[in-house]
Amino acid sequence: MISTRNLMAGLLAAFIAVPAFAADIKVMDAYARSASPGAVTGAAFMHVMNTGAEEDRLIAAASPAAEKVELHTHEEDANGVMRMIHVEEGFVLPAGETLMLERGGKHVMLMGLTGPLAQDDMVEITLTFEQAGEIKIEVPVDLERQGGHSMDHGSDHGASDGS
Known part of the structure; x- marks a missing residue:
């Protein structure tokens, strides 16, 4: 008999393996x-991969989280001190290339979390692109x-907990 936890883990793994597509x-x-x-x-x-023939730009993100x-x-x-900065103009995504949003580099920052981010939870995020929408x-x-x-984002985000 398959436990609910194992079933959920399997479904989550299958979902993660399927990338999101739009345009x-x-x-x-x-x-x-x-x-x-x-x-x-x-x-x-x-x-974030741009499979199209035209450059695009990731210009915003939103989340109910x-x-x-x-x-x-x-x-x-x-x-020589690394500081986190808001990139108001967004990130260019050249045609045929992949934008790497990774720890220690470019990323989507979630500030004022509406609840804790617990292991295996799902967070809805809406990415907005100039061309793809x-x-x-x-x-x-x-x-x-x-x-x-x-x-370690320190006070660069105004966080008092050192996150």
């Missing part, structure tokens, strides 16, 4: 996380995934 945009390997269970900030990471959602990247200041995706929360840099 000429393909979203793959998406996941979200927060630094700790009580964090007020989190982030989402993914690979957060009060505010922004596109962010890290930038080194004159003192809006793409809604369901992103699994993966707090165990290793890689990249830490989610």
Whole structure:
């Protein structure tokens, strides 16, 4: 007999393996996380492929899981300190290329989380592109995934919990 937990894990794995498509945009390997269970900030990471013949631009993101959602990247200041910054103009996505939203680099920042991001939860995120329009995706929360840099966002986001 298959347990409910095993069934849900299998369904989740199958869902994650199927990338999201819209127009000429393909979203793959998406996941979200927060630094700790009580964090007020989190982030989402993914690979966004433009399979079309024309350049596009990821210009915004939104989610009911957060009060505010922004596109962010890290930038080194004159003192060699990495700081997170909001990229108001968004991220260019050249034709035939993949935009890598990864820890320690470009990412979707979730600020003012409306609830904790718990392992294996799903977070709805709407990505907005100049050409392709809006793409809604369901992103699994993966707090165990290793890689990249830490989610230490310090006070750059105004967070008081050091997430």
